[in-house]
Amino acid sequence: MDQLFAPWRIEWVERDEGNADIDGCPFCVLPERDDAREALVVAESDHAFVLMNNYPYNPGHAMVIPRTHTGSFGDLDDETLLDHARLKQRTIRAIEEGLGADGVNAGLNLGDAAGGSIDDHLHTHVVPRWRGDTNFMPVTSETKVIVEAVEDTYETLHDAFRTQDGAAVSDSGSVHIEF
Numbered sequence: 001m002d003q004l005f006a007p008w009r010i011e012w013v014e015r016d017e018g019n020a021d022i023d024g025c026p027f028c029v030l031p032e033r034d035d036a037r038e039a040l041v042v043a044e045s046d047h048a049f050v051l052m053n054n055y056p057y058n059p060g061h062a063m064v065i066p067r068t069h070t071g072s073f074g075d076l077d078d079e080t081l082l083d084h085a086r087l088k089q090r091t092i093r094a095i096e097e098g099l100g101a102d103g104v105n106a107g108l109n110l111g112d113a114a115g116g117s118i119d120d121h122l123h124t125h126v127v128p129r130w131r132g133d134t135n136f137m138p139v140t141s142e143t144k145v146i147v148e149a150v151e152d153t154y155e156t157l158h159d160a161f162r163t164q165d166g167a168a169v170s171d172s173g174s175v176h177i178e179f
Contacts, residue, residue: 025069025118025120025121026118027051027065027069027118027121027123028067028069028121030051031044031049031051031065031067031174033172034172035172035173036170036172036173036174037151037154037158037173039051039172040052040054040150040154041172041174042062042154042157042158042161042174042175043087043090043091043094043157043158043161043167043174043175043176043177044087044170044174044175044176044177045083045086045087045176045177045178045179046083046178046179047066047067047068047079047080047083047084048064048065048066048067048080048083048084048087049064049065049067049087049174050062050063050064050065050087050091050157050161051063051065051123052150052153052154052157053125053150054150056127056150056153057127058127058128058129058130058133059099059128059148059153060095060098060099060101060127060128060153060156060157061125061126061127061128062091062095062125062126062157063123063124063125063126064084064087064088064091064123064124064126065121065122065123065124066080066083066084066122067080068080069120069121070120070121070122071110071111071119071120071121071122072110072122073108073110073122076122083179084124086179087177088106088124088126090161090164090177091126092104092106092126093160093164094157094160094161094164095126095128095157095160097160097163098156098157098159098160098161099128099153099156099157099160100130101128101129101130102129102130102131103128103129103130104126104127104128104129105125105126105127105129106124106125106126106127107124107125108122108123108124108125109125110122158174158175161175161177162175164177166178166179
């Protein structure tokens with residue numbers, strides 16, 4: 001039997017699953033923290049924010065999350081939808097420019113059956129891709145190798161967001177983008 005040592009996953013295993021109320025929702029709590037870097041909130045706008053994924057598929061795996069607490073895409077008003085879309089656009093630009101990604105996978109898991117681990121607060125995954133980024137590990141051993149720490153990737157993307165038009169560093173340290 002192959003074993004993969006990943007002690008940081010215990011936080012996920014032992015998490016409080018009380019996400020039914022907004023106070024327990026990590027997507028509601030994290031952007032309100034005083035230290036954006038510690039919370040992994042790399043950028044934000046008036047109606048959405050960008051959170052680095054703790055358990056990335058690739059380095060730079062981020063999520064664009066509307067501030068509105070809902071699991072239904074249809075619940076978002078026009079202003080939030082446009083803000084969310086613009087922030088996705090800026091996130092893709094930051095990933096391409098900051099990480100040199102050759103492409104991006106972006107998508108939502110809506111509803112419990114879609115496979116999302118947090119289904120009561122919608123979020124769009126933005127995953128950087130590079131030509132040849134799939135090697136023998138996932139094919140032969142069903143193991144994905146992440147080559148960079150999330151904290152290091154955070155710094156790279158933070159810098160890439162900071163150089164964009166309308167960007168300014170907020171008091172918490174995230175990059176706030178005005179549209």
